[in-house]
Amino acid sequence: MATLIKLLTKFSMDQRAMQKETQTSKVVHIRNLPNTATENDIMQLTSKYGTVSKIILMKNKYQALVEYANLVDSQAFIIEMNMTNSMFLGSRIYVQYSKYQSLDSYTTKTTPAAPSFSEPEPSRVLLATIMNVKYVIDVNVISQVFSPFETNSRRTVEKVIVFRKPAGLHALVQFSNLASAAKAKNELEGKNIYTGCCTLHVTYSVEKELEITENSELARDFTNPSLPYKKTPSESFQIPSADSSAMGPRGRDNRPVLSSTAAAASSSSRMLMGMMLPDSSLILPHSVVLVSNVPAEKMSITEIFNLFSNYGIIKRVKVIHSDHSKVLVQFTSPDMARSAISNLHGCTLFGSTLSVVASKFDTIQTPIPKAGGGDGLTVDFQETKLNRYKFGSEFHTKGMNVRPTAVLHVSNLSSLTTEDKLKKHFEEKQPHPVRGIRMIEIPSASSASSSSTPSASEKVSTKKMALIEFESSSQASEVLCTVHNTSLDGMTLRVSFATNKL
Template sequence: MNKDILVAADDHEGGLCLPKSSARLTQESGVGYNKASSLSFSAESRRQIHYCRAPLPSLSLRRSVSRRQNPRSLSLLNPLNKCGRMSEPSKVIHIRNVGHEIAESDLLQLLQPFGMVSKIVMLRAKNQALLQMEDLHASVSALQYYTSVQPSIRGRNVYMQFSSHQELTTDQSSHGRNSDQVCHASGSEPNRILLVTIHHMIYPITVEILHQVFKAYGFVEKIVTFQKSAGFQALIQYHSRQEAVEAFGSLHGRNIYDGCCQLDIQYSNLSELQVHYNNDRSRDFTNPSLPTEQRPRASQQGYLDPANLYAFQQAGASYAQMGRVAMIAAAFGGTLPHGVTGTNERCTLIVSNLNTDKIDEDKLFNLFSLYGNIVRIKILRNKPDHALVEMADGLQAELAVHYLKGSILFGKKLEVNYSKYPNITPAPDAHDYLNSSINRFNSNVVKNYRHCCSPTKMIHISALPQDISEEAILNHVSEHGTVLNTKLFEVNGKRQALILFKSEEEATEALVSKHASTLEGNTIRISFSQMQSI
């Protein structure tokens, strides 16, 4: 039996979630759904997207149809649904096996090559999602492609089919009127206390931040935060059950910050929260006279000690350093790359075995800026095949060492190590990039960390002129090696390109020589793509 459930349909651009409207959809045939929210990240955060055959950034594709099968023989207009019944084509695509590590932006980038995605609903409790394409042709094209190619996001296969709904509709109905449906979706009785789990937590979440988010739906009496195996969690007590129901309906599945810190909300079975201290881990807003405890005792389980956040206290890292480590780890899918500790505090690198005939400071900047902001670069005049590169912090320096050590640049194998010097002293022979607008990590920090990788054969070019031709792009980069394939495409109205070279060395030479160069009046941006083919 189909049941209506509530989902938030606020199409805001990042920042703290605020209630605006709600959307209603009918449950998929034979599948139970929970509530979730719609698109909540900015267009700017989707600027640089790396693609393979169908544009996919951090997504990998592999053939799911054996050689004996003929993909053309598969029914594309009437694919079987989960219950074995035939589904009619629809603008709405139903996606299954959507894990918590998969963001809305990942799903959008999976389908945007085939047309505009007009609406998205994340059904977190069931690991599912609904995406509505702008027209039927776009959804049919997408399913035609993914019938023969298995889509995989962050190492997880996802599965697509037409939804039984022809479109997702918006409804301004109140949350209270549909509280029974909300209750059914959550699997528990509505309660004035909410259990909130934060997924993809890139930035630290405090009592103050949670209060700012949840107070928009009613009077928040108490908040308690703690760390469990499921991750960072909080119990939030409202004055009334109705306020909690409204917050549940509006915030479940939403992001506190743009693209991260996702709210997974359930009703708690507790009847009253006990708060003994007003501090950064717990707060009783009805009793401001409670004492503040400076440090919790070891026996006080259930409270998260900020000094232990992200479990880096034994390494002696500062709280600010731990925040950066957590952000980078989250960008890489929850853990740092193998071999990266996140505890290095040395910012300056010594790079040796450089090709003295072809290298200069700007080329080194173009390469090392892939892994963090550059402060200064200095080529040693007494050792012209050596250079010092000062990164903005130790984590970025560690990433550069991890990904670039042993790479080939202009026929030479690079040696990249930590320098004994803490920084590069400003001097006429030291190039200063501290305030350079072409430092890549001035904006879109999480996205840039996500795309960090060792040099590959494929480069991704963005910020191209709108009327650029493939021939003009090839003329600009082909002097650096043999181009095997190219792809010119458009994302959110902006032209981008993928160029596949014969070798990693050729692609690296093109990147260091042409990043931030001018092409038909535009300053283009080049990075390595992790895609293996176009």
């Protein structure tokens, strides 16, 4: 036993000595390359992590030396390769810092001069490489990280695509302009999304425009929310291992806490990413969300219900007794909760920016009734007809994935309702000026199929709807909160965010 301890001690000392002698370098040494590897193959592998200055391929030794423009890039490459045990062209490669600090000092009679490469030209599309991934990363997380640097009216990046390659996890992020992309690149380079992990390496992409045909957790066109939505299988997400938590570091309210360095890079963000990242990055285990920063004087349980019922069937809503600016909302499924988080986190209403995250509670308990009724802070919506969707029924997911827009869709209008009546009703409930109204009439199936003149009953059955536009999505959201489920000309109005323009 004593001999074994001595041997282990000596091995440990030798390891520490070797580590001490190992110096970082802009030059990395790659071993165990397949004999089919070319300089272009190595360029494609290494350039994702930064600007590559030189490559020397020693094909007969199955090795290569790669010099980066700076130390940060070489560190990023080595960390990612060692974390992922990366495969390259079917071969498990090994990487380490080279003893050379520059390839200018490397000479060989058999090796020709190495070619030089440069970083892609500045572009409004960025390529982000996420290294040391420990938690789930999807388009919602990437959007929350990069959107604070966007300057368009939506205050969100235009498009995001998340994809995996043998070298690791990557994301393409498209901004509306070059200046925003350049600022995001400079501010986020080397920052951690979560404390101690999910490190960002950001470069310009060779892509000039991202093409997205359907929205999902791995691809999102924020300029076109009406695209069909495809649910992505859970195995598509970047969960490092079965025994690691996908939930991320937890705050007091069970929310993932953003790295302080990344938060500092975007502390002015309206998305509140300096405080938390939303749990929309997660495959939620239950269906309760926590809503914080609620303007309690403007939004009661009714307004909360009207807003959140856009994204699914609501069971219960509960205002936190000790802090009325916090509200719990329980849906009937985790997918609905996820949709609410994805679309409402960071939205501004009545001067407050909402934070919508996964709650630590898996259900909202109904309080024991007291004399005179309940506590007034918890409302059960299961027995009402106020929900937009029916319990136990499937409904189109398109409506669940529409972010607040400046245009509202109003349905269930009476045939007696005119444009002037509708405008007056809306402005009385919430005094925001209406920018425009378009009335829509759709004949019922019976009247549409009839070639003769419609009867009075058929005219009454004609569906009447409207599109109403306001100055901003914030104003439209406030109107929706107060006007949905109100009565006009004997009909209960149904108000939702529109996918069409006026």
